Amino acid sequence: MAIFVIADLHLSLGTDKKMDVFGDVWKNYERRIKKNWKAIVKPDDIVILPGDISWALGQDESIKDFAFIDSLPGTKYISKGNHDYWWTTLKKMKKFCRQNGLDSINFLNNNCLETEKYIICATRGWMIEKPGMKYTAHDQKIFQRELLRLRASLDSRPKNADKSKKLVVALHYPPFDFYGGESEFCDILKEYKVSICVYGHLHGDRIKTARQGKIKGIEYKLVSADALDFTPIEL
Numbered sequence: 001m002a003i004f005v006i007a008d009l010h011l012s013l014g015t016d017k018k019m020d021v022f023g024d025v026w027k028n029y030e031r032r033i034k035k036n037w038k039a040i041v042k043p044d045d046i047v048i049l050p051g052d053i054s055w056a057l058g059q060d061e062s063i064k065d066f067a068f069i070d071s072l073p074g075t076k077y078i079s080k081g082n083h084d085y086w087w088t089t090l091k092k093m094k095k096f097c098r099q100n101g102l103d104s105i106n107f108l109n110n111n112c113l114e115t116e117k118y119i120i121c122a123t124r125g126w127m128i129e130k131p132g133m134k135y136t137a138h139d140q141k142i143f144q145r146e147l148l149r150l151r152a153s154l155d156s157r158p159k160n161a162d163k164s165k166k167l168v169v170a171l172h173y174p175p176f177d178f179y180g181g182e183s184e185f186c187d188i189l190k191e192y193k194v195s196i197c198v199y200g201h202l203h204g205d206r207i208k209t210a211r212q213g214k215i216k217g218i219e220y221k222l223v224s225a226d227a228l229d230f231t232p233i234e235l
Contacts, residue, residue, distance in 0.1 A: 003115060004041055004074070004232035007050040007172065007200025008081070008224040009033060013064035017055035022203045025226050030068070036231035037072050045074040046115065047232055048108075050200050050223065051081020051124060051172030059096050062086040070102045079108040079122035081172040081200065108170070110152045118168050118235060119161055121153035125173035125199070128183050147184055154192045166195040168235065174199045174222075180211040189218055196235065200224040 010019055011030060019026035041047060053069065056062030069076055080087050087093070090109050097105050106113075108122035126143040135143070150169070157167075175185035175197065189197055196219045202210050203226055210222040223233065 001116065002042070002045045003048065003118060003120070003235045004045060005048040005050065005170065005198050005223050005235060006033075006037075006225055006228055006230075006232040007170075007198070008052045008203070008226070009049065009065075009069070010052055010055060010083070010225070011065035011068060012055045013068055014061045015055050015057075022226065029225070029230055032230040033225065034068075034072065036229070040234075041073045041232060043073050046113075047072075047074045047076050048113075048120060048122070048170050048198070049076055049078045050122060050170040050198060051079055052083045052200065053078055053081070054086060055083060056086045059086050059088070059092075063100060066097070066100065066102050066105060070104050075104050075106065077106045077108050077113055077120070077122075079170055079172065080124040082124065082127075108153070110149060110156065112153055112156045114158060114161060114165070116165075118166050119157050120168045120170060121150070121156070122170040123149040123153055125150075125171040125175060125185055127173055128175075128177040143184075147188065150185065150188055154188070154194075167192060168196045168198070169194050171197065171199040173201050174210065175220075176211050180209075182215075186215075186218075190216060194218055196221070198223045198235075202227065 054062045054065035093107055113120040123146055126146045175183050198221045200223055202224055207227045212220050212222055
């Protein structure tokens, strides 16, 4: 069993939201995702999807996007992105999947996934202040709440988990500021001795400036779909 990851599918099969604003690279992206995914992911593999999987504004509008994901090989674990407006409570999302026969779809939300080699935790994260942008009270509230959710996910690990398993965190937002400086999310990752952090959200020219590689013992990797040529990568 292999573990793959890819973020920012930005599916729009039930809506009319175009991704061309981010360049020609997004032309026929649904077809490319399907082809590349099926070429490498096997039925017994797991695929982590760290947010922004659908442009749908509600669950009814998202059904075609979820059906597309469910039709692909592997068991999928989805965490929240900033454009996942269909996201509700864990209970309601599980019920939605049951009612629509979406048997291969699961969610990471204040919980974790333990596999043979990894323990995988996830949360959305939040944008970090950048030049010309000042946090509002609302931003600060969400930022602090996401820090708590990251801790909740990490603390949900089984107490008797094998210590040789690598701890992986999937964020949607980068844990860095505009200049690549480390945020409080990075502090938590170091505190919990996380081995790998994958994140999405960045597109176009921002891909070139994304901070990646090993930083203070943690391997960071940008996994937005266009940064991966619309191909899931193996952890």
